Amino acid sequence: MSQTRTETEQYLANNSAYAATFEGPLPLPPARHTAVLACMDARLNVYGVLGLAEGDSHVIRNAGGVATDDAIRSLAISQRLLGTREIILIHHTDCGMLTFSDDGFRESIREETGIKPPWAAEAFADLETDVRQSAARIKSSPFVPHTDQVRGFVFDVATGKLDEVVL
């Protein structure tokens, strides 16, 4: 490959191969009525880890897999408009969110840009505690109607296994 070719362009070449054998369209509502909220981490391939196929499940991801207001927005749309009923939370070992503090991250941005972000970074000190925090935020939200099937897991980046967190 040429030195000036971006990763994005290489992904686009992969897309041609994907489309060549693609069969669609599938229905809009998720066939298995699930929504996954997971960390954005590159090692956490949610499709592989859960055996998801196209059309099965909504997948919501952000830094940490945290139940932020935006994740609540997505879950509200997922359940209220598209019929999902189960929620699966996935954090993972060796997470970057364990390596800094909200205060430190915001202050470093202020030092560099002169502007402190108006949002918290949502860093955390303990994986299981933060899975429980996300579950608690979802269960206490008036905007997410179905919370009897919320389960939380920590993905082990060394073994590929999901370990359940007692909520």
Place this chain on the structure above:
Amino acid sequence: MSQTRTETEQYLANNSAYAATFEGPLPLPPARHTAVLACMDARLNVYGVLGLAEGDSHVIRNAGGVATDDAIRSLAISQRLLGTREIILIHHTDCGMLTFSDDGFRESIREETGIKPPWAAEAFADLETDVRQSAARIKSSPFVPHTDQVRGFVFDVATGKLDEVVL
């Protein structure tokens, strides 16, 4: 399968098969220095569509694939702490976000629960316009330092192809 078995439990059975051939751990920073921001839609398998392997790229997803403040938070962490440099935006055809309005969604929640969400639903009327809106939000953010490689696409749920949006 038993009638009482949840989809989550079936996914956990899939996880055992995944872990059996899993090889890890990989490094924390994404090997290909990319971050994808895509819609949560069940038909949009980002790993398949882009040919992503474990460890390649951060994957951020929400309802619509919109550059919300929370997506900006994730992108800021991705670039500032974990070294990513390219951003790939993916919306898709037949998106649920085209089927309702922010006002209508918030009002329906108010009618049902008595509480109007403090957030906008981030619905949109045109796919390409909203891809451009997300790109513009990212490029104007003081918190995302590297915006020379931001590209936007619409995934066609009928063909599996990515169509680029001129930003």
